[in-house]
Amino acid sequence: MFTSLFQHIEKFIILEPSEIDILKSCLGLSTIKKKTLVLQEGQVCNTMYFIIKGCMRQYIINSKGSEQTLQFGIENWWITDYLSYHNHTPSHFYIQAIENCEVIAIEKPILESLLIQIPKLERYFRIVSQKSFGAAQMRIKFLFTMSAEERYHHFNDMNPEFVQRVPQYMLASYLDFSAEFMSKIRAGKI
Amino acid sequence: MFTSLFQHIEKFIILEPSEIDILKSCLGLSTIKKKTLVLQEGQVCNTMYFIIKGCMRQYIINSKGSEQTLQFGIENWWITDYLSYHNHTPSHFYIQAIENCEVIAIEKPILESLLIQIPKLERYFRIVSQKSFGAAQMRIKFLFTMSAEERYHHFNDMNPEFVQRVPQYMLASYLDFSAEFMSKIRAGKI
DNA sequence: TAAAAAACTTGAAGTACTTCAAGAAATACG
């Protein structure tokens, strides 16, 4: 049931059986239907989501009223708005399921009490978030140094299976170009 | 001597006197001269730098041979390449002092032993890196939604004092436009 | 299984930037 989370945790730390029991007793499984918003702009984000199955995204609505995807999350990823979560400030983002999902949704008070009961989990979340920050830095590097076409091919090469899972227009906005331009790249008309 | 680091840590956790002693005994102060590179592309990054005084930056050299700044760090910031640090892989980045700096440079083995002796520090680094990741998400949002001119004015409004500290061409590349274009924005010629 | 909704494609016209080149101004340094 929660095996994928335990497997993920045990990549970084080793849990005692008693700690596993505590953790299990605090976790719950949720199902989220495709297109459901679990966070909207303006709300304070009080939940972290660990994706067991499915795909989610974090996006914004820009000044022209169109959506731009900032982040995708798939199996074994945590997704949340860390700034809103930590500062108790209204979020700038939407978080949405783009497939039917199974997730572990942990509310802040529960997570805080877990971190007190199982201090080792601090280490787990530290390593995960440091790696995420490193990945964000690489993402900015790619955005800065590659042309639209290069970003598309690079992403395709690195994540061939993932490209099939999401609508092209979401991927286009994630790579920071228009859906129309993506269509032309794919057709080889550039 | 290390007061700024202790003050920063104590924003997030409370240290026992004994823990403060342990920490002090493991830390050292370094002076870095302006323009010194503490990390070069291709090297494995084994050090985290806490900036006590001065300003540093993380940058890349793009395919045309010019520098693009990805990140600045000033007083009370940690700077490192987390991906290279965690995965022991060659870095994609340069890290350089752009003012004469005083830093606390912690080597990975020392930090690892500190984290074992003072597990509370895991919490400190978790919170710091989650907030950094949140800030990186906001940065991507700004890059996606604002024009060059908007990014310049927004940054200026948010960090008026900082803009004076770094050469314009470094700030231009951080905001992802050319130094020439920045010059024209500033002159009001756009 | 039909109808509606969502996603993708195409071409034409426009624009927000970049690049280049050269000179001027500011800053650092022996």
Added chain:
DNA sequence: CGTATTTCTTGAAGTACTTCAAGTTTTTTA
């Protein structure tokens, strides 16, 4: 203090994209 180095400015020409509008294809849902 004067010279070298670094940083900033300006205009002209070019380009990598965007926007718009309309049609086509694919997927979802009743």
